[in-house]
Amino acid sequence: MTANTYKPEQITALYARLSQEDALDGDSNSIVNQKAVLSKYASDNGFTNPVFFIDDGVSGVTFDRPNFNRMIAEIEAGNVATVIVKDMSRLGRDYLKVGYYTEIFFVERDVRYIAINDGVDSAKGDNDFTPFRNLFNDFYAKDTSKKVRAIKKAQGMAGEHLTKPPYGYKVDPNDRKKWIVDEEAAVVVKRIFDLCVAGNGPMRIAKTLKADKVLTTRAHYAKQKGKPLPDNPYSWNESTIVAVLERMDYCGHTVNFKSYSKSHKLKKRIPTTKEQQAIFHNTHEAIVEEAVFERVQELRANKRRPTKAERQGMFSGLVFCADCGSKLHFATCKSFNGSQDNYRCARYKSNTGDCTAHFIREEVLRKIVLNRIFVVTALFYEDITAFMELIQKQRFDEAEKDMKRKRREVGQARKRIAELDRIFKRIYEDDINGTISHERFLKLSAEYEAEQKELTEKVKAEQQEVDTYEQNKSDFDSFAAIIRKYVGITELTPTIVNEFIKKIVVHAPEKIDGKRFQKVDIVFNFVGEIYLPTDPQTEQKEANKQEKTA
Known part of the structure; x- marks a missing residue:
């Protein structure tokens, strides 16, 4: 390249970069050192209008760097006459991309490029050794990546945290490898899980937190550091809520290797399977009970979508067809009152599908479920030993x-x-x-x-x-805790339903002696289906009576 056409108003871009790995090499590559070398060179050689562009703590294998991008934008705008770096590796360690910028991008825009320590100056002609130097820099980055991955692998398999603490935790000031609870944020984390158990999806949870003026994660960290709050400090993002709900760390466990990249040159992270992860239990204080976390995952797997009537079924996602196994969809419209809302098999499709409707009104289902919870609670308090024996006999003896x-x-x-x-x-x-x-x-x-x-x-x-099986035997205590928590309830709420009920199976109605009967199986969390010593058709009679009056 010949010398560029200089314009007095153009700047001399002095670019400095330091990655976390480069910082380990000592002071020679420090930002302070690079700035001193670049300033002296520009001054000694008569380069005017020097402007620094600095990326500190950014890897050379990525070119998506804030100040590098800013420098490129200035070049594209025609505002840069010369780019000066300490050496070729400061521009980057991907020999293909470095070659693109030095041999094509800068040339096309008539920008002079200088790498001081490597003796590269585009105004003095091509340097035949430059491509090999770029290749060596790329090899260095690859070798460093292998070493870093090996260290991270060893740390991860030893149970050390590989990431920063998630929202709700903070680093222990007495031991940087440990997490402790951030009490203020932990309250919000618990509330997010409680709202999900109450039947709210991520979007509704985000709206609730915003309405209650709860600081977002970013705003919370800014407040802790004494910095100005960001714009819209209460505007929670749906993706942030999802990330909180899916993070097992809140149960007190360390989960390592949740994602990986195919190459040290690629920033995209690919999620791993559960089998590929390393989970270490009880490594820090839990914010959320494991039973609550597991229940949230089950509810998230059966996502509930709001209807056009802006009503959501209390049992949406929990009701299944006894014959085909499909979900029963919640059906309503704006002209319906509450008593007309109902559930019907997803494969019924207005009598054009391959299953029958298995129709049941939500009002009827509410009465059936509430009655069953009453009976189970009464049996529990009447004789807890007998109740436990009943559960044990039904679930464990065989x-x-x-x-x-x-x-x-x-x-x-x-x-x-x-x-x-x-x-x-x-x-x-x-x-x-x-x-x-x-x-x-x-x-x-x-x-x-x-x-x-x-x-x-x-x-x-x-x-x-x-x-x-061993886990199931210990689940009785968890179910007993739910019964004690909701003793004396008079009506159902989404939270009560989600804590008590795992699944509801609705059978097709049948006629017996000219009367309509419909069997409903209720599967409880932790203990499964409970067969009570009561009239087996109580629920069906109740359903029949309600549907006649509906």
Whole structure:
């Protein structure tokens, strides 16, 4: 490139960059050092109108940097005559992009480019070694990325936090590796979960917090640091609410490796599966009970959409068809009063689908559910021991025999897997020594590998069932806590429904002696379906009576 056409009003852009990894190399690459080198060079060589563009703590593999972008905007506007950097690596460590800027972008815009320590000056002609220097810088970035990933991997597998504390926590001033509860923010986190259990979606929760003038996460941090509050300090974002509701850290657990990038040059993070994550339990104080967190995840999986009538069914997302397993959709319109709101099978489709309506009015369902909660609560307080025995008999007695068998099978399978490992070693030695033919070895090893794989999968599946069973046995206390919490209720609320009820299964109505009967199964959280020693058709009679008067 020849010398650029200089305009007096143009500036000399002095660009400095330092990544977190570069800072470890000492003072030679520090921002202060870079500014001193750039200022002296510009002054000694007669470059006028010097303006600094500094990106501190930004990696060289990304070119989406605030002040780099600002410099590029000035260049595109024709306001820059010369760009000066300390060395080529300060411009970036991606040799393809660095090459684009130095060999195409700057050339097309008649901008002179100087890298002081590398002896690069576009006004003096091409430097044949520059492309190789860019490549070395790229290799350096790749090698540094590998080292950083290895360190992060070791820290993550040791249970250390790999991210900053989420909203609701803060770093312990006495131990930077630990999180402690931020009491002010924790109150808001708890409220967000409570609002979700009460049947509110993220958008409605955001609107509620805004109406109550609760500071957003950004505003909260600004207030803590004594900085001015941002514009719209109460304007909560739906995505922020979703992020809070989906974060297991609030249960007191550390969850590492929740996302990854395909390359050190890519900023996009890809979510990992639960199996790829490393979860360490009880590493810090919990803000939300685990049972509440799990219930919120279940409710989030069955998202409820507001109807055009701006009413939402109390049981939306909880009611299922007994025949096809589909959800029963909530049906209403502005002309309906409350008694006409109803649920019907999603696959009914006005009698054009492949299932019947399984129609049931919400008013009827409210009475059925409230009555069942009354009966269960009464039985609990009348004789808690008898109630516990009832639950145990229905859920655990029959399952206990099956679990004993599964535990025994798991133990036997693990012994066989260990035995197969010894057999593999023995036949491998026989193959090496020539005791058996290699063909025989391949045949035997294939058979043993298939058996071991099958046993390993069986152990995993049956152990999961055993673990679930053990967890279920401890869930009685959680259900008892809900009963005690809502003793004496006279009407249902979305919160009560979501805490008590896991699922409602509605059967198709049938005619018996000319009367309409409809079976409704109620599955409670923690304890499942409870078969009470009452008239099995009480609910159906109630439903029949209500529908006649509706």
